[in-house]
Amino acid sequence: MGETTPQSREEGRREGAGRLVRTVVLIGMMGAGKTAVGRALAQRLGVEMRDSDAEIVASAQLSIPEIFERYGEPFFREKESAVIARLLEGPPCVLSTGGGAWMSEANRRLLTARAAVLWLEADLDLLWSRVRHKNTRPLLKTANPKATLTELLAQRAPVYALAPLKVHVEPGWSIDDTGDRVMAELARAGAVEGYAE
Ligand SMILES: Nc1ncnc2c1ncn2[C@@H]1O[C@H](COP(=O)(O)OP(=O)(O)OP(=O)(O)O)[C@@H](O)[C@H]1O
Numbered sequence: 001m002g003e004t005t006p007q008s009r010e011e012g013r014r015e016g017a018g019r020l021v022r023t024v025v026l027i028g029m030m031g032a033g034k035t036a037v038g039r040a041l042a043q044r045l046g047v048e049m050r051d052s053d054a055e056i057v058a059s060a061q062l063s064i065p066e067i068f069e070r071y072g073e074p075f076f077r078e079k080e081s082a083v084i085a086r087l088l089e090g091p092p093c094v095l096s097t098g099g100g101a102w103m104s105e106a107n108r109r110l111l112t113a114r115a116a117v118l119w120l121e122a123d124l125d126l127l128w129s130r131v132r133h134k135n136t137r138p139l140l141k142t143a144n145p146k147a148t149l150t151e152l153l154a155q156r157a158p159v160y161a162l163a164p165l166k167v168h169v170e171p172g173w174s175i176d177d178t179g180d181r182v183m184a185e186l187a188r189a190g191a192v193e194g195y196a197e
């Protein structure tokens with residue numbers, strides 16, 4: 001399920017934003033901005049934006065909380081791995097993943113072999129400010145969601161740190177500011193050609 005139109009992709013190219021030579025995969029915690037920044041990046045690069053959460057929702061015709069409630073997290077994780085493997089087969093695109101996708105060793109191996117993987121790292125307070133008002137994240141439906149987020153971040157940060165590329169997101173940055181930093185990293189890593197900072 002792409003989120004850009006051919007026309008908007010063409011505009012991205014005309015802006016001379018650089019050419020994506022490898023799929024870029026955004027990983028990180030819930031609320032880090034993988035979907036929002038991924039959408040902006042795809043627009044700039046003139047490529048498709050794919051989002052593993054959105055693909056799962058579209059194919060199941062259920063929301064993520066509904067999938068977790070009816071079928072459980074292991075079912076969701078199976079679908080997530082299958083969607084990611086399928087999306088990596090296509091032309092270079094921006095792929096935003098769900099917050100837990102990188103926790104699977106099999107996913108990590110596949111993603112690292114086939115794509116430029118970038119961790120959008122954000123501090124707890126920023127993450128909490130972005131997720132606290134939403135009830136779309138089943139893992140945070142606990143008695144103390146902030147404590148749950150804190151624990152998840154502590155468990156996951158060392159695993160996210162295995163990603164080859166990273167941008168530490170600052171609270172004052174807009175989505176486009178973050179996009180600038182991500183583009184610079186991708187250019188340094190050779191995943192984007194012809195990008196002038
Ligand atoms: N740099 C930013 N500046 C301002 N708002 C942002 C920024 N990045 C993300 N947001 C907002 O924060 C919220 C969470 O972002 P987003 O949905 O992109 O996170 P995510 O990493 O995709 O989370 P999940 O793992 O749950 O899918 C959204 O409402 C988004 O618009």
Ligand SMILES: O=C(O)C1=C[C@@H](O)[C@@H](O)[C@H](O)C1
Binds near residue numbers: 030097098099139
């Ligand atoms: O961090 C996680 O494990 C999740 C994040 C979301 O993107 C969704 O994939 C789902 O809510 C699980």
Ligand SMILES: [Mg+2]
Binds near residue numbers: 035036053096
């Ligand atoms: Mg997302």
